[in-house]
Amino acid sequence: MSNQTWVFPKSMREYLHTFGVRESPAAAALRSRTAELGRISAMQICPEQGALMALLAHSIQAQRALEIGTFTGYSALVVAEALPPDGQLLTCDVSEDWTAIAKAHWQKAGVADRIELRLGPAVDTLHELVHSGQGRSFDFAFIDADKENYEKYYESAYRLVRPSGLICIDNVFWGGSVADQSQSDASVEAIRRVTRQVHSDERVDAVIVPVGDGLMIARKRH
Numbered sequence: 001m002s003n004q005t006w007v008f009p010k011s012m013r014e015y016l017h018t019f020g021v022r023e024s025p026a027a028a029a030l031r032s033r034t035a036e037l038g039r040i041s042a043m044q045i046c047p048e049q050g051a052l053m054a055l056l057a058h059s060i061q062a063q064r065a066l067e068i069g070t071f072t073g074y075s076a077l078v079v080a081e082a083l084p085p086d087g088q089l090l091t092c093d094v095s096e097d098w099t100a101i102a103k104a105h106w107q108k109a110g111v112a113d114r115i116e117l118r119l120g121p122a123v124d125t126l127h128e129l130v131h132s133g134q135g136r137s138f139d140f141a142f143i144d145a146d147k148e149n150y151e152k153y154y155e156s157a158y159r160l161v162r163p164s165g166l167i168c169i170d171n172v173f174w175g176g177s178v179a180d181q182s183q184s185d186a187s188v189e190a191i192r193r194v195t196r197q198v199h200s201d202e203r204v205d206a207v208i209v210p211v212g213d214g215l216m217i218a219r220k221r222h
């Protein structure tokens with residue numbers, strides 16, 4: 001988890017935030033509110049990652065987006081801002097408390113009518129979406145929840161996203177632990193597995209972008 005691009009010193013991050021991002025006042029207000037939660041606020045994506053994902057969603061003219069891991073709603077807000085007024089973002093989480101903050105800020109940002117929150121284990125929500133005939137109906141997906149389920153989330157997202165749609169996978173650096181062979185906890189192993197899985201998946205084009213805590217972007221070929 002990281003609410004900042006960890007490879008940069010503070011001065012460069014400030015420069016990046018000033019000239020690399022056009023953050024809406026509503027998104028900035030949600031970042032300030034989330035910062036009040038203390039250390040846990042590091043779960044939020046950084047503004048430059050949000051700007052990148054919004055630009056990607058906009059570039060592919062996304063109408064329908066899927067998110068796994070809402071937290072206080074920052075990534076959902078910035079992607080929803082990039083959707084057309086009749087666009088829809090479906091986001092999954094298990095926490096009523098954190099998503100209550102999200103809902104209040106989506107309302108203030110004027111994007112609440114574009115966002116549907118599904119509370120419950122995301123594995124179940126995605127299973128239900130796949131088996132209710134919603135395959136290939138999403139343009140954009142963002143995976144940012146419990147790492148142990150990332151492989152399942154990726155496979156479900158692959159089924160739910162249309163050809164030429166994008167799947168973004170967060171935290172593929174895990175603070176650099178992925179390249180440190182002395183690290184072997186469940187999260188780092190899960191991230192290594194999904195990274196190998198996507199890298200060798202001939203059904204997608206894929207790249208890792210060193211933004212935030214590492215963002216892997218896969219484009220579904222067919």
Ligand SMILES: C[S@@+](CC[C@H](N)C(=O)[O-])C[C@H]1O[C@@H](n2cnc3c(N)ncnc32)[C@H](O)[C@@H]1O
Pocket residue numbers: 001043044045068069070071072073074075076092093094095098120121122123144145146
């Ligand atoms: C890293 S945070 C998401 C950050 C968010 N994308 C943002 O930028 O603000 C991960 C979220 O995943 C949620 N989560 C953890 N396990 C989950 C599960 N099994 N199903 C759905 N959500 C889960 C947590 O409650 C938490 O809010």
